[in-house]
Amino acid sequence: MAYSTDGFFNQYGGKYVAEVLRQALDELESAFFNSQQDEQFQNELAGLRKDYIGRETPLLFAEHATGLCGGGRIYIKQEGLANTGAHKINNAIGQVLLAKRMGKTRIIAETGAGQHGVATAAACAKLGMKCTVYMGEVDVRRQQPNVAAMELYGAEVRAVTNGSRTLKDAINEAMRDWAANFENTHYVIGSALGPAPFPDMVRTFQSVIGNEVKRQTAERGIEIAALCACCGGGSNAIGFFSPFIDEDSPRLVAVEAGGIGSGTGQNAVRMTGSAARDGIVHGYKSRFLLTEDGQVASTRSISAGLDYPGIGPQLAALGRTGRIEFTSATDQEALEAVQFFAKNEGVLFALESAHAGAAALKIAKQIPADKAVIINMSGRGDKDIFITSPVFRPAEWKTFLSAELERLDENTDIHNARCMKTEQGTKI
Ligand SMILES: *Cc1c(COP(=O)(O)O)cnc(C)c1O
16 A cells, blocks of 8 residues: 555545645646656755755664663664754655745645644745745744744744634635635645645655665664554654555554543544544545544644644554554653653654654563664654653743743843844845
8 A cells, every 4th residue: 555546545535625626636646746757856855855854864773772671672763863853844845846846936834833834934945935834823822932933934924813723723724725826836734644645745755764764774684573653643654664564564553642541632542542533624534533523622642743633544544454553652651751762862852752762662572682673753852842841840940931031021132132034035
């Protein structure tokens, strides 16, 4: 199941959209499949991956973690070392480059926690495209560091004030914009979901992760027993697993957000959770967390990137066939894994990736010493300092924040350090 058949992965996937968007999707589909045969496009993408993103990312042997676990060898694929701090840039650069090839002049995106918005804004800055990011008003308020980063990269962040003023409303607004403007505009979806061809396209751009791992393990003679990735929408997982899907081994393990418990609204477990159902939302058929009357249910996770009610259709299908095993890790387990890998490997995992880390520590114990479990560290944890500090060092963090507020009120240097806003393309 390397590619979909007519946009479907068994029972999941499809293109459930209004007629206007169908036209945009059909145009995108043929442009994407053409680009796969276009040597110039592939060369340009390879150059950006190398010099802009900083690929290939290293495959690190986690020696101390392996010793402390007592089982198989643990390796970490360091996607967090990619420019902008996570795997999302692999997809953003690919789609923005494709949009340019299609003659589009404007990029739009939706973002929840802001990570996809930041990656898209950065890719647009690099490739000289105008960028508008839709974000729920509630998220704009909660995620100021990422809003600041998007603006610094030259993007316009549009606060969405409809509905619950969060991610799903931002998606609706982005879809509306795309339907009205697709002649000059491309909509960059941030995970391996949405209507066809997005799941195929996002997986293809992210499969650079798995392709590198395949080469790196072959060169070093590493025998893989299991690959382990966290799973929000599923883009880092499917890209990491991609070259291994049609083989019988290794085990492919996707880790969902177990949150604070198994009750409805306490987690984001779409494959096995109590509120998990098949449904059609935002243009595709898959597994979603839905209420009894079919409304998208609320989710919960300490990691913003896994806190999403849907899952990519290919992951749902491969979960159903059993090729991908699904498990979950709780907030608590993720926080413990962040500390474990920081202290024992000197590597700071993003909270999302720490879910995969936590699951891999259990898997390592089940496999022999000459086999490996590889964790995809989808991102690095610098971005999580506002979430982890109040947990790890609550009193000190509070004192720090109050002191910072005072400093802002008092410090005349800050008020005097005004700077003209530099627009994209301005001579300096
Ligand atoms: C967004 C994000 C995720 C989740 O997205 P997927 O599409 O499931 O990969 C995981 N890790 C990090 C660091 C992220 O920013």
